[in-house]
Amino acid sequence: MSKNFLPFDETLKALENSIKTEIGIENIFIGDALGRFLAIDIVAQENNPTHETSSMDGYAIRFSDQQLGSLTISDFIPAGTETHGVVNKGECVKTFTGTLMSEGSDTLIPIENVEVKEGKIHITSAVSKGFAVRPIGENYKAGEVLIKKGTKIGFAEIGVMAEVSMVQVEVFMKPRVAILSTGNEILDFGEPKTSFAQIRSSNHVTVEAILRQLGCETMRFKLIRDDRDLIEQQLRQALMWSDIVITTGGGSVGDFDYLQSILTDMKIENIIDGSYMKPGRHIRVVKTGHKYIYALPGFPYSASVCTFLFIAPLLRKLRAQTFALPTIKAFMGELYKKRSKFVEFTACNLRFDEGQLVVDLQGKKEGSSAILNNLLDNPVLLRVEKDVQKIEKGEMVDVVLLDL
Amino acid sequence: MSKNFLPFDETLKALENSIKTEIGIENIFIGDALGRFLAIDIVAQENNPTHETSSMDGYAIRFSDQQLGSLTISDFIPAGTETHGVVNKGECVKTFTGTLMSEGSDTLIPIENVEVKEGKIHITSAVSKGFAVRPIGENYKAGEVLIKKGTKIGFAEIGVMAEVSMVQVEVFMKPRVAILSTGNEILDFGEPKTSFAQIRSSNHVTVEAILRQLGCETMRFKLIRDDRDLIEQQLRQALMWSDIVITTGGGSVGDFDYLQSILTDMKIENIIDGSYMKPGRHIRVVKTGHKYIYALPGFPYSASVCTFLFIAPLLRKLRAQTFALPTIKAFMGELYKKRSKFVEFTACNLRFDEGQLVVDLQGKKEGSSAILNNLLDNPVLLRVEKDVQKIEKGEMVDVVLLDL
CATH class of the missing domain: 2.170.190.11 (Molybdopterin biosynthesis moea protein, domain 3.)
Known part of the structure; x- marks a missing residue:
């Protein structure tokens, strides 16, 4: 099974290039529109106010x-x-x-x-x-674009749409995402623990929660043991009923990792097949028709980070928003060392400190990428380039916001 | 009808002091917990991992x-x-x-x-x-508090709860909020316009959307014309079925503003009766039992700002969070002039600019507090103290984040 590792930014670019269309449009009452994404510009039909x-x-x-x-x-x-x-x-x-x-x-x-x-x-x-x-037109003038296509609808957008006499609004459909988790050592909710070697599955609900926060409709499948036939059957079923299928676990190249071979046998278009980044370098993304299949790592921390790095941009482009990772500059608040030679993303805190944006790792535990609790407390992702091994306190760094 | 205007911070303090209890607790499946607020600390029962x-x-x-x-x-x-x-x-x-x-x-x-x-x-x-x-306990050790009471549950909180084998979780009940809007000149959705003097009501859905974003269950009442008996009847009905009643419009002291006299006649505890601030100085807050009634201004911009300033802190304290307005320091990005002699809150943009937090009013329209569209594009509120008439570009200012 040959992988085709590419630099991180190239894999993202390949993903972007593979997206040929926006997702479909539906019409809903504006009372139901909170959190949805506008599929049209909202244009003022008349001056507001119309009279003094x-x-x-x-x-x-x-x-x-x-x-x-x-x-x-x-x-x-x-x-x-x-x-x-x-x-x-x-x-x-x-x-x-x-x-x-x-x-x-x-x-x-x-x-x-x-x-x-x-x-x-x-x-x-x-x-x-x-x-x-x-005065006439103090709020806005006839013909003015009040809200742009792609905008996430919040309270003010709802208010302005009401003001211009809208009752319904065209929004992008919610992408339907199926989540499949595999693994012999993981136990689902309610399954009794029969061995101390078993751990509770959390990546399936964690990834599901991210996708809900990102405005998707989710379907979570029963956990699948490492059984090639069952994995393939569930994968094909998921693909029928959803726009995006996400699998977690079974994506690297060990003896029990059937997923890679199933994807290869399906002979569908490879978009990403390994990315020089951490965590989640074994990520694989394939496409069939307009549908995407993501093979994400099994660790919930890695699976979550990959969801923000590789799936959120797809969702944004499907809904007429900017594909690129929402990245800002901030000052490093402490000395930081990196061991890997990949582009690395690390959960850290973004603090608003007397007018400055400061990043630190207070309360974050150093260790393997299994530590899901490092994603608590609304973190951001520090991006460290591949050749950088050390960042001094006070240096300016790139920070990816988790786009929720 | 005598008002009892107090300085802004004193009115907020009065509100804080009036809150005697947290809201009730219910038990839900963790799959339904996204966006809810934890009513308990989540404590690790064992080391994770339990073995190497x-x-x-x-x-x-x-x-x-x-x-x-x-x-x-x-x-x-x-x-x-x-x-x-x-x-x-x-x-x-x-x-x-x-x-x-x-x-x-x-x-x-x-x-x-x-x-x-x-x-x-x-x-x-x-x-x-x-x-x-x-290593054993790399994620966390037995007895460690993983997530604090009052935390808003996001994807990582759900993941960590799954990891520690939780299936259900105690969360604070959603506050039930009823929204009543009054006014003769406003038209509800679908009501045909019969006069060019009529405007579409937007404050009712705007305030409702804010409260939903703040995690409340909302009930919106039919718009009420300026009819004293009807307003009183609807107010009493709303009070029966909700924890918080919000009225918009009819709250100042004009001839057609019945609401103030109804509240006075109800002989219930006044918490706020006018606040030296802008927009919304005529705000009135009364309390009966554990229930609050808010009389907010009729303009949707003012009503929205008052919702963030006076209702969001109540909601926070009801759910074991910090009552205080979430305020940060930022640099003013342009010259700013203020006309009123009150503490004033103005919608503006918060920009992340090369590691600095900068506030400006680009795209914001100057004018009356009727301009709801100034709340588009995820604004923050610039807080300007009463004696300040001018802020130079580059000065450090206080900015209130809209806690969504």
């Missing part, structure tokens, strides 16, 4: 009348009333937050700035011209 | 035998097998990732480092003592 409105409770006046000191209240216009009032010289119209400004008026004098006596207001504190008047 | 295991595929050897150059393969132990092998002097045991290390062995020599011929391995590349052996 008051932003406070008070009296619509002509600014030039303010010097008169007192003005006759000629009308009373609650918010939502269609009719404009009319403000003639020497008059004012009682106006509420959201009320259309009366014809002839250009300024609102708030209730706190006047005394009302015998049908007149007496101005106790003057305001500037145009005060508390929301 | 191999972290690679290879041969368990005595390190002192490595100098012999070739060793007899005496056994073959797949992962998950309970029996230890035994490594006598001059021997080795074939071992897989996850296999228990054989008795007598202390080092694993990977398959890549040997040639196998006639039942023997010939070492082509030596390793250091203890290589690829995961």
Whole structure:
């Protein structure tokens, strides 16, 4: 079984090039749209506001009348009333937050700035011209792109869509992802432990949780013992019903690792077949039709890191977002040493320290890539290039944000 | 109707002091726990790993035998097998990732480092003592607190809980929040526009979306016109079925603002009755039993900001997290001027710029607090103190993160 190891960035590039299409589009009510990804630009159809409105409770006046000191209240216009009032010289119209400004008026004098006596207001504190008047198009103008395609829909996106009278919205479908875990030594939830050599499986639910956080619909399969036929059967079933199939474990080249040979026998397009990186260099990605199969490492830490490095970019591109890893610069907060000669990604803490971005490994345990708990507490991934063996405190480093 | 305005920090302190208890605890399967908040500490019951295991595929050897150059393969132990092998002097045991290390062995020599011929391995590349052996307790030791109460459960928390054999977990109940919006000028989804003075309601769905993002169960009521009896009836109904009731609009002191008088007539404990801050100074918070009623401003921008400033801290404390606003230091990226004499919170962008945290207002529109679109693109809130009228580019400022 020959692998075809390539440098990390080349393997990512190969993945990017293999993605030929965005995922499908469905139409949903905006109340269900939180966390989904926009499949269209949201464009303002009209100015907002469409008319001048008051932003406070008070009296619509002509600014030039303010010097008169007192003005006759000629009308009373609650918010939502269609009719404009009319403000003639020497008059004012009682106006509420959201009320259309009366014809002839250009300024609102708030209730706190006047005394009302015998049908007149007496101005106790003057305001500037145009005060508390929301101009036409203050929010946005007709034709303006308010929200771009690919945006993850949060609270403000929902609010703005409601404001422009949308009831439904086109979003990208949720990618359907099947998760298969293999291994003889792992026990699923509820399975009684019969030997101290057995460990509880966690990579299947960990990877599933990442994919849910990344907005996928997930299907988790029953754990498969190292049985070639069963693995192949489950893999083919998973492939029928999902857009992406992820296997964990059984992906390296040991005697019990059937997965590699199954993938090879399927004679489907190899996208990645080994990557000079750590953790997870044995990663394999194949493609059949529009569907991807990922063979991820068995250790939950490695499987999780590979999910962020190799699967999250695919998901982003499927949903019209930037493929590239979201990478920022930060200062190293401590001396860091690396042993491998690969590009290496290490879970660490990103701290906001007096205006600076600082990375450290406090609370992270050094050791094998089996240590899932190093991914607790919202970590980021320190990226260290292959030839770098040591980073001094204070050096600037690259940090990959975990795009959740 | 007398208000009792207090400085912003004092109003927050009053809110904090009013919270006497955490919210209730329920027990759920860990597969449903994503995004929920832990109600207990997660403590390791045993060492992990419990025994020395191999972290690679290879041969368990005595390190002192490595100098012999070739060793007899005496056994073959797949992962998950309970029996230890035994490594006598001059021997080795074939071992897989996850296999228990054989008795007598202390080092694993990977398959890549040997040639196998006639039942023997010939070492082509030596390793250091203890290589690829995961020591007992490498992940964690028995008794160690792995995850603290109050933690929001993400992918790694789920993985670690699975690892320690948990199937269910105690989490804080989702606070139930009812949202009532009032106003004559606003139209709900699907209501036909009959007048150009009408605007689409967005604050109800915006606030609802924030609360869902903050892990609440929400109930949205039909929009209420400015009708005192209806508002009171809906408010009492909402209070029966929820932990927190939020009203938007009808909270200031204009003629049509019935809400304040209803709250006053209910004779329940005032927690906040006006706060010297912007936007949303007319905010009112009352408490009855363990339940809170929030009267938020009608503008969706203001209502949203107030939700983060006044409701998110309550939710945090109810779920054993830090009440205080999550505030960091950043550098101002442009000249900033403020007009009001209140503590003011302004939506702005937080940028990661070559290791520095920089705040600017690019793409944000200046104007009234009606501009909801200023909350697009994952903003943060610039906090400007009451006496500050101007911030120079490069000055250090306080920034409140929107805790999602």
